[in-house]
Amino acid sequence: MNYLFHILVMIGIYVILTQSLNLVMGYTGLLSVCHAAFYGIGAYASTLLMTGWGVNFFVALPVAVIVSVLLSFVVSIPSLRLKGDYFVLATLGFQAIIFGIMYNWVSFTRGPYGIPGIPIPTLFGFAFDSPASYTLLSLGLAALVVTFIYLITSSQFGRVLRAIREDEIATQALGRNTVLFKTTAFALGAGIAAIAGSLYAGYVRYIDPTSFTVAESLFLVTILAIGGSGNIQGPVVGTIILVLLPEVLRFLRIPDTIAPNIRMMLYALALILVVIYRPRGIAGEYGFE
Numbered sequence: 001m002n003y004l005f006h007i008l009v010m011i012g013i014y015v016i017l018t019q020s021l022n023l024v025m026g027y028t029g030l031l032s033v034c035h036a037a038f039y040g041i042g043a044y045a046s047t048l049l050m051t052g053w054g055v056n057f058f059v060a061l062p063v064a065v066i067v068s069v070l071l072s073f074v075v076s077i078p079s080l081r082l083k084g085d086y087f088v089l090a091t092l093g094f095q096a097i098i099f100g101i102m103y104n105w106v107s108f109t110r111g112p113y114g115i116p117g118i119p120i121p122t123l124f125g126f127a128f129d130s131p132a133s134y135t136l137l138s139l140g141l142a143a144l145v146v147t148f149i150y151l152i153t154s155s156q157f158g159r160v161l162r163a164i165r166e167d168e169i170a171t172q173a174l175g176r177n178t179v180l181f182k183t184t185a186f187a188l189g190a191g192i193a194a195i196a197g198s199l200y201a202g203y204v205r206y207i208d209p210t211s212f213t214v215a216e217s218l219f220l221v222t223i224l225a226i227g228g229s230g231n232i233q234g235p236v237v238g239t240i241i242l243v244l245l246p247e248v249l250r251f252l253r254i255p256d257t258i259a260p261n262i263r264m265m266l267y268a269l270a271l272i273l274v275v276i277y278r279p280r281g282i283a284g285e286y287g288f289e
Helices: 002-027 035-053 057-079 085-104 131-153 156-166 168-173 178-204 214-227 233-251 259-277
Strands: none
Touching: 002 035, 002 131, 002 156, 002 178, 002 214, 002 233, 035 057, 035 085, 035 178, 035 214, 057 085, 057 178, 085 214, 131 156, 131 178, 156 168, 156 178, 168 178, 214 233, 214 259, 233 259
Protein backbone atom coordinates (compact mmCIF):
# COMPACT_ATOMS: atom_id res chain seq x y z
CA MET A 1 0.00 0.00 0.00
CA ASN A 2 2.88 2.37 0.76
CA TYR A 3 4.10 1.84 -2.81
CA LEU A 4 0.73 3.07 -4.15
CA PHE A 5 0.89 6.10 -1.87
CA HIS A 6 4.39 6.88 -3.17
CA ILE A 7 3.10 6.85 -6.76
CA LEU A 8 0.24 9.14 -5.83
CA VAL A 9 2.58 11.57 -4.07
CA MET A 10 4.80 11.78 -7.16
CA ILE A 11 1.76 12.24 -9.40
CA GLY A 12 0.64 15.12 -7.19
CA ILE A 13 4.07 16.77 -7.34
CA TYR A 14 4.35 16.41 -11.11
CA VAL A 15 0.80 17.60 -11.71
CA ILE A 16 1.76 20.83 -9.95
CA LEU A 17 4.95 21.08 -12.01
CA THR A 18 3.33 20.39 -15.37
CA GLN A 19 0.39 22.70 -14.69
CA SER A 20 2.84 25.49 -13.87
CA LEU A 21 4.74 24.89 -17.11
CA ASN A 22 1.43 24.59 -18.96
CA LEU A 23 0.59 28.16 -17.94
CA VAL A 24 3.79 29.34 -19.62
CA MET A 25 3.99 26.92 -22.54
CA GLY A 26 0.42 25.83 -23.26
CA TYR A 27 -1.50 29.03 -22.57
CA THR A 28 1.10 31.69 -23.40
CA GLY A 29 3.03 29.84 -26.09
CA LEU A 30 6.50 30.21 -24.55
CA LEU A 31 8.80 27.21 -24.73
CA SER A 32 10.78 27.33 -21.48
CA VAL A 33 13.52 24.85 -20.59
CA CYS A 34 14.35 26.28 -17.17
CA HIS A 35 11.37 25.07 -15.18
CA ALA A 36 13.46 22.60 -13.19
CA ALA A 37 15.45 25.62 -11.97
CA PHE A 38 12.35 27.06 -10.29
CA TYR A 39 11.50 23.59 -9.01
CA GLY A 40 14.96 23.50 -7.41
CA ILE A 41 14.72 27.08 -6.11
CA GLY A 42 11.54 26.14 -4.27
CA ALA A 43 13.14 23.01 -2.83
CA TYR A 44 16.32 24.76 -1.67
CA ALA A 45 14.61 27.90 -0.37
CA SER A 46 12.17 25.98 1.83
CA THR A 47 14.85 23.48 2.91
CA LEU A 48 17.34 26.15 3.95
CA LEU A 49 14.65 27.96 5.92
CA MET A 50 13.57 24.77 7.70
CA THR A 51 17.03 23.38 8.41
CA GLY A 52 18.87 26.65 9.05
CA TRP A 53 16.27 28.73 10.88
CA GLY A 54 13.78 26.14 12.10
CA VAL A 55 10.93 27.62 10.06
CA ASN A 56 7.77 25.52 9.74
CA PHE A 57 7.11 23.99 6.32
CA PHE A 58 3.87 25.92 5.81
CA VAL A 59 5.70 29.19 6.51
CA ALA A 60 8.71 28.28 4.37
CA LEU A 61 6.44 27.30 1.45
CA PRO A 62 5.08 30.79 0.65
CA VAL A 63 8.55 32.29 1.19
CA ALA A 64 9.95 29.82 -1.35
CA VAL A 65 7.21 30.83 -3.78
CA ILE A 66 8.09 34.52 -3.37
CA VAL A 67 11.81 33.82 -3.89
CA SER A 68 11.06 31.86 -7.06
CA VAL A 69 8.77 34.59 -8.39
CA LEU A 70 11.40 37.28 -7.77
CA LEU A 71 14.12 35.23 -9.46
CA SER A 72 11.83 34.62 -12.43
CA PHE A 73 12.15 38.31 -13.28
CA VAL A 74 15.90 37.79 -13.76
CA VAL A 75 15.17 35.73 -16.86
CA SER A 76 11.76 37.06 -17.92
CA ILE A 77 12.33 40.84 -17.99
CA PRO A 78 15.39 40.76 -20.30
CA SER A 79 14.30 37.68 -22.27
CA LEU A 80 10.58 37.96 -23.01
CA ARG A 81 11.20 40.51 -25.75
CA LEU A 82 13.09 37.77 -27.56
CA LYS A 83 11.35 35.46 -30.01
CA GLY A 84 11.45 31.73 -30.70
CA ASP A 85 14.82 30.03 -30.38
CA TYR A 86 16.44 33.04 -28.73
CA PHE A 87 14.02 32.86 -25.80
CA VAL A 88 14.63 29.11 -25.48
CA LEU A 89 18.39 29.74 -25.32
CA ALA A 90 17.89 32.42 -22.66
CA THR A 91 15.91 30.02 -20.45
CA LEU A 92 18.53 27.33 -21.04
CA GLY A 93 21.21 29.73 -19.86
CA PHE A 94 19.22 30.51 -16.70
CA GLN A 95 18.82 26.80 -16.02
CA ALA A 96 22.59 26.30 -16.33
CA ILE A 97 23.30 29.25 -14.01
CA ILE A 98 20.94 28.06 -11.28
CA PHE A 99 22.28 24.51 -11.46
CA GLY A 100 25.83 25.86 -11.29
CA ILE A 101 24.99 27.86 -8.15
CA MET A 102 23.34 24.84 -6.51
CA TYR A 103 26.29 22.60 -7.35
CA ASN A 104 29.21 24.92 -6.64
CA TRP A 105 28.09 27.13 -3.74
CA VAL A 106 29.01 24.43 -1.24
CA SER A 107 29.03 26.69 1.80
CA PHE A 108 25.39 27.60 1.20
CA THR A 109 23.76 24.66 -0.62
CA ARG A 110 26.26 21.90 0.32
CA GLY A 111 26.73 21.39 -3.42
CA PRO A 112 27.02 17.77 -4.57
CA TYR A 113 26.80 16.54 -0.95
CA GLY A 114 23.17 17.57 -0.75
CA ILE A 115 21.11 18.53 2.29
CA PRO A 116 19.85 15.62 4.43
CA GLY A 117 17.52 15.57 7.41
CA ILE A 118 14.85 17.89 6.03
CA PRO A 119 12.09 18.26 8.67
CA ILE A 120 8.71 16.63 8.17
CA PRO A 121 5.87 19.09 7.41
CA THR A 122 3.64 19.72 10.41
CA LEU A 123 0.40 21.68 10.72
CA PHE A 124 -1.17 22.52 14.11
CA GLY A 125 0.73 19.66 15.71
CA PHE A 126 -0.17 17.12 13.02
CA ALA A 127 2.86 15.62 11.27
CA PHE A 128 2.63 14.47 7.68
CA ASP A 129 4.98 11.60 8.48
CA SER A 130 3.10 8.69 6.92
CA PRO A 131 2.70 7.84 3.21
CA ALA A 132 -1.08 8.21 3.47
CA SER A 133 -0.95 11.65 5.10
CA TYR A 134 1.66 12.94 2.64
CA THR A 135 -0.49 11.66 -0.22
CA LEU A 136 -3.35 13.81 1.08
CA LEU A 137 -1.01 16.81 1.33
CA SER A 138 0.39 16.30 -2.18
CA LEU A 139 -2.94 15.67 -3.90
CA GLY A 140 -4.60 18.43 -1.88
CA LEU A 141 -2.06 21.03 -3.01
CA ALA A 142 -2.27 19.67 -6.57
CA ALA A 143 -6.06 20.13 -6.50
CA LEU A 144 -5.64 23.71 -5.26
CA VAL A 145 -3.12 24.45 -8.04
CA VAL A 146 -5.38 22.94 -10.73
CA THR A 147 -8.30 25.02 -9.43
CA PHE A 148 -6.16 28.17 -9.42
CA ILE A 149 -4.94 27.53 -12.99
CA TYR A 150 -8.52 26.89 -14.13
CA LEU A 151 -9.80 30.12 -12.57
CA ILE A 152 -7.09 32.40 -13.98
CA THR A 153 -7.14 30.82 -17.45
CA SER A 154 -10.93 31.12 -17.58
CA SER A 155 -10.70 34.83 -16.79
CA GLN A 156 -9.88 37.78 -19.02
CA PHE A 157 -6.22 37.27 -18.10
CA GLY A 158 -6.31 33.76 -19.56
CA ARG A 159 -8.03 34.94 -22.72
CA VAL A 160 -5.30 37.52 -23.27
CA LEU A 161 -2.65 34.81 -22.80
CA ARG A 162 -4.33 32.69 -25.48
CA ALA A 163 -4.47 35.71 -27.78
CA ILE A 164 -0.74 36.30 -27.28
CA ARG A 165 -0.11 32.64 -28.03
CA GLU A 166 -2.06 32.79 -31.29
CA ASP A 167 -0.99 36.23 -32.56
CA GLU A 168 1.08 38.53 -30.38
CA ILE A 169 1.19 41.38 -32.89
CA ALA A 170 -2.60 41.45 -33.19
CA THR A 171 -2.88 41.41 -29.39
CA GLN A 172 -0.53 44.39 -29.17
CA ALA A 173 -2.63 46.18 -31.78
CA LEU A 174 -5.64 45.80 -29.48
CA GLY A 175 -3.77 47.77 -26.83
CA ARG A 176 -2.55 44.95 -24.60
CA ASN A 177 0.87 45.12 -22.98
CA THR A 178 1.98 41.65 -24.07
CA VAL A 179 5.34 41.81 -22.29
CA LEU A 180 3.58 42.51 -18.98
CA PHE A 181 1.17 39.60 -19.47
CA LYS A 182 3.98 37.21 -20.43
CA THR A 183 6.08 38.34 -17.48
CA THR A 184 3.14 37.76 -15.13
CA ALA A 185 2.44 34.30 -16.56
CA PHE A 186 6.11 33.38 -16.28
CA ALA A 187 6.24 34.57 -12.66
CA LEU A 188 3.09 32.63 -11.76
CA GLY A 189 4.52 29.50 -13.37
CA ALA A 190 7.78 29.90 -11.44
CA GLY A 191 5.95 30.38 -8.15
CA ILE A 192 3.77 27.32 -8.65
CA ALA A 193 6.84 25.24 -9.59
CA ALA A 194 8.36 26.26 -6.24
CA ILE A 195 5.37 24.65 -4.48
CA ALA A 196 6.28 21.35 -6.13
CA GLY A 197 9.92 21.79 -5.09
CA SER A 198 8.99 22.36 -1.46
CA LEU A 199 6.69 19.32 -1.52
CA TYR A 200 9.42 17.17 -3.02
CA ALA A 201 11.98 18.26 -0.42
CA GLY A 202 9.61 17.57 2.44
CA TYR A 203 8.78 14.16 1.01
CA VAL A 204 12.23 12.71 0.23
CA ARG A 205 13.86 14.67 3.12
CA TYR A 206 17.06 15.00 1.10
CA ILE A 207 17.89 17.16 -1.91
CA ASP A 208 20.88 17.65 -4.16
CA PRO A 209 21.36 19.48 -7.48
CA THR A 210 21.00 16.34 -9.65
CA SER A 211 17.22 16.44 -9.21
CA PHE A 212 16.98 19.85 -10.88
CA THR A 213 18.93 19.55 -14.13
CA VAL A 214 18.08 20.56 -17.68
CA ALA A 215 17.10 16.92 -18.26
CA GLU A 216 14.30 17.40 -15.71
CA SER A 217 13.15 20.52 -17.56
CA LEU A 218 13.07 18.58 -20.81
CA PHE A 219 11.17 15.78 -19.08
CA LEU A 220 8.47 18.28 -18.09
CA VAL A 221 8.25 19.52 -21.69
CA THR A 222 7.93 15.88 -22.79
CA ILE A 223 5.03 15.34 -20.38
CA LEU A 224 3.19 18.28 -21.93
CA ALA A 225 4.01 17.16 -25.47
CA ILE A 226 2.60 13.69 -24.81
CA GLY A 227 -0.34 14.57 -22.56
CA GLY A 228 -1.16 17.83 -24.27
CA SER A 229 -1.19 21.49 -23.24
CA GLY A 230 -3.44 24.51 -23.39
CA ASN A 231 -6.06 23.00 -21.09
CA ILE A 232 -6.31 21.46 -17.63
CA GLN A 233 -6.62 17.77 -18.49
CA GLY A 234 -3.65 17.44 -20.86
CA PRO A 235 -0.90 17.87 -18.21
CA VAL A 236 -2.76 15.54 -15.84
CA VAL A 237 -2.98 12.80 -18.48
CA GLY A 238 0.67 13.22 -19.44
CA THR A 239 1.79 13.15 -15.82
CA ILE A 240 -0.07 9.95 -15.03
CA ILE A 241 1.32 8.19 -18.11
CA LEU A 242 4.95 9.21 -17.64
CA VAL A 243 5.01 8.67 -13.88
CA LEU A 244 3.49 5.20 -14.22
CA LEU A 245 5.56 4.14 -17.24
CA PRO A 246 8.85 3.61 -15.32
CA GLU A 247 6.96 1.66 -12.67
CA VAL A 248 5.90 -0.88 -15.28
CA LEU A 249 9.57 -1.70 -15.85
CA ARG A 250 9.91 -2.68 -12.19
CA PHE A 251 7.38 -5.46 -12.63
CA LEU A 252 9.23 -6.71 -15.72
CA ARG A 253 12.28 -7.30 -13.53
CA ILE A 254 14.60 -5.49 -15.90
CA PRO A 255 18.13 -5.12 -14.44
CA ASP A 256 18.84 -1.74 -12.86
CA THR A 257 21.84 -1.26 -15.13
CA ILE A 258 19.72 -1.05 -18.28
CA ALA A 259 16.33 0.07 -16.93
CA PRO A 260 17.14 3.83 -17.20
CA ASN A 261 18.16 3.43 -20.85
CA ILE A 262 15.01 1.48 -21.67
CA ARG A 263 12.93 4.12 -19.89
CA MET A 264 14.46 6.89 -22.01
CA MET A 265 13.84 4.83 -25.15
CA LEU A 266 10.18 4.40 -24.19
CA TYR A 267 9.84 8.14 -23.55
CA ALA A 268 11.37 8.88 -26.94
CA LEU A 269 9.14 6.33 -28.70
CA ALA A 270 6.02 7.74 -27.04
CA LEU A 271 7.05 11.27 -28.00
CA ILE A 272 7.67 10.28 -31.64
CA LEU A 273 4.31 8.52 -31.92
CA VAL A 274 2.45 11.46 -30.42
CA VAL A 275 4.20 14.00 -32.65
CA ILE A 276 3.34 11.96 -35.74
CA TYR A 277 -0.22 10.87 -34.97
CA ARG A 278 -1.48 13.45 -32.44
CA PRO A 279 0.53 16.70 -32.58
CA ARG A 280 -1.60 18.31 -29.88
CA GLY A 281 -0.95 15.49 -27.44
CA ILE A 282 -3.37 12.92 -26.13
CA ALA A 283 -5.74 15.39 -24.47
CA GLY A 284 -4.37 18.85 -25.35
CA GLU A 285 -5.77 21.81 -27.23
CA TYR A 286 -2.55 23.47 -28.34
CA GLY A 287 0.09 22.05 -30.64
CA PHE A 288 3.41 23.70 -29.79
CA GLU A 289 5.43 24.48 -32.91
